[in-house]
Amino acid sequence: MTENAPSPQSGGATKAAAAESQPDPTPANAHIRMNGVSLTFKTARRDVQALQHVDLDIAEGEFIALLGPTGCGKSSLLRLVCDLLQPTEGQITVRGRPPTEARRANDFGFVFQEPALLANRTALENVRLPLEVVGYPAEQRSGRCETLLESVGLLGFKDAYPHELSGGMRQRVAIVRALAWNPPIVLMDEPFSALDEITKEQLQDDLLELWNREKKTILFVTHNITEAVYLADRVVIMSSHPGRVRSIIPVELPRPRGNTVRETSAFLSLVRKARKELTQ
Amino acid sequence: MRASFSFRRHWNTVMPAFIILVCLLLTWQGAVWLMDMPPWLLPAPTDVIHRFLATSTLGYHTGITVMEAATGFLISVVLAISLAAMIVHSRFLERGLLPYIVLSNAIPIVAIIPLLTIWFGFGMTPRVMICTIVTFFPIVTNTTQGLKSADKRVLEFMHSINATRLEILLKVQLPSALPSIFAGFKIAASLSLVGAVVAEFYSSDRGLGYLIITAATELRTDLLFVAVTVLAALGVISFTFFSWLERKSFRGEGRADQ
Numbered sequence: 001m002t003e004n005a006p007s008p009q010s011g012g013a014t015k016a017a018a019a020e021s022q023p024d025p026t027p028a029n030a031h032i033r034m035n036g037v038s039l040t041f042k043t044a045r046r047d048v049q050a051l052q053h054v055d056l057d058i059a060e061g062e063f064i065a066l067l068g069p070t071g072c073g074k075s076s077l078l079r080l081v082c083d084l085l086q087p088t089e090g091q092i093t094v095r096g097r098p099p100t101e102a103r104r105a106n107d108f109g110f111v112f113q114e115p116a117l118l119a120n121r122t123a124l125e126n127v128r129l130p131l132e133v134v135g136y137p138a139e140q141r142s143g144r145c146e147t148l149l150e151s152v153g154l155l156g157f158k159d160a161y162p163h164e165l166s167g168g169m170r171q172r173v174a175i176v177r178a179l180a181w182n183p184p185i186v187l188m189d190e191p192f193s194a195l196d197e198i199t200k201e202q203l204q205d206d207l208l209e210l211w212n213r214e215k216k217t218i219l220f221v222t223h224n225i226t227e228a229v230y231l232a233d234r235v236v237i238m239s240s241h242p243g244r245v246r247s248i249i250p251v252e253l254p255r256p257r258g259n260t261v262r263e264t265s266a267f268l269s270l271v272r273k274a275r276k277e278l279t280q
Numbered sequence: 281m282r283a284s285f286s287f288r289r290h291w292n293t294v295m296p297a298f299i300i301l302v303c304l305l306l307t308w309q310g311a312v313w314l315m316d317m318p319p320w321l322l323p324a325p326t327d328v329i330h331r332f333l334a335t336s337t338l339g340y341h342t343g344i345t346v347m348e349a350a351t352g353f354l355i356s357v358v359l360a361i362s363l364a365a366m367i368v369h370s371r372f373l374e375r376g377l378l379p380y381i382v383l384s385n386a387i388p389i390v391a392i393i394p395l396l397t398i399w400f401g402f403g404m405t406p407r408v409m410i411c412t413i414v415t416f417f418p419i420v421t422n423t424t425q426g427l428k429s430a431d432k433r434v435l436e437f438m439h440s441i442n443a444t445r446l447e448i449l450l451k452v453q454l455p456s457a458l459p460s461i462f463a464g465f466k467i468a469a470s471l472s473l474v475g476a477v478v479a480e481f482y483s484s485d486r487g488l489g490y491l492i493i494t495a496a497t498e499l500r501t502d503l504l505f506v507a508v509t510v511l512a513a514l515g516v517i518s519f520t521f522f523s524w525l526e527r528k529s530f531r532g533e534g535r536a537d538q
Contacts, residue, residue: 079436082440083440084436084439084440103439103440103441103442104442106441106442108440108441109440110436110437110440112433112436112437114433116431116433116434116437117434118431118434118451118452118455118456119456120455120456120458120530120531121455121531122531129451130437130441132447132451133438133441133442133443133447133451134441134442161531177437178437181441187440
């Protein structure tokens, strides 16, 4: 196991230092860079092209929404970035190095559609799981977990088991689990799509607050147009069969965004634009 | 106050079964009296209880059988769980070993007792080995299935943070496998007792299996009933023990259901 996990206090300082010391091969200051990325799944009967020639540069601290219909390869793209899948063609660099190295350095926090918590661990113990793996100082683990749970209003539930929590609470635990060791990049695969509308909006606001405080780079996969526009700095619209980047819509809405933003004409016109792009 | 309440609740659960037991024993006792059964054909419950109290060597024979069954079972637990962990981590080992695991289950154990006796003599060794062999299959298959049942997302999460195979096994797969592992233990525990007794039939001068064989040849039917009752009780005790252990080791969902 690699022990060079970022320390809890490192924050942006080490990130900036790393960027300076690492001579970036590209002129842009891209945090995550995808260059001609294609992915083909080989099955027994035929080859399925999931992604075709994806180019995308993501800046540090940027909130990117990947928006597209089912089967457009947006989930695969997340897994390519964090080295759970390998591209058939093209290159990906994460903070100037290949995804494998970034994964070994614990650069990624992953959140799934399902909370995917361990049933035999309490909320606090679930948040602690990655800390036990990435080599976080043992005496600071519980304190860190309590801070994180408190930030999403779940400190009172730290000793509750997953089955004793509501769906929204479980997903909050899963989100702070992915932030526990302070990874610079958070990958979210339709994290709110299984939640009811009210809980979903609460969690969206919680997430924006966390993002604003912790300054992460977030890749957020969704098939919900308003969610993408509400959360992201840029919405990457993808089309399917094979998965491609169709267009990128910059979202220049003021931050912090609250529920009033949802009713502004700027917001609604962006939603309309995104919908038009999707259905073209 | 609370203790008496919980006692009453407990009593309410076991009472129906207890009443049926008493009815059965009374019918049996009455039938033996009314039909004037010879004791070698069917001894009355009172005869069996009398024999139970009068057989001073019963504890010794029971101890031997329990020892054999428990030793064989424990060896099997260590071997089967290690093997299951290896099978789950290597497709090659899974394909290479699974046919032989299935084969080990297909061989009737009664047929290999003579072979093991030729190799290892009349001591405890062949009987412990029989217990290991009969318990191996249920533990290895249940553990393998349990280890494979771990949430795929959690496994992906562990991979994404560069967790080692050992960390994944200990922190994710084994805890998820506990219910299946205990299901395997419960089946294996009673099989182990059967294995020990059958092995004692063939080659032993002690143990409950030996007691049953001698009682049968001497037509001491009351002693036969005593041995069978003790075996049944041992089966129930081992099952109860593993249910209890399961509840103790379970956290989260499993425990709350109890």
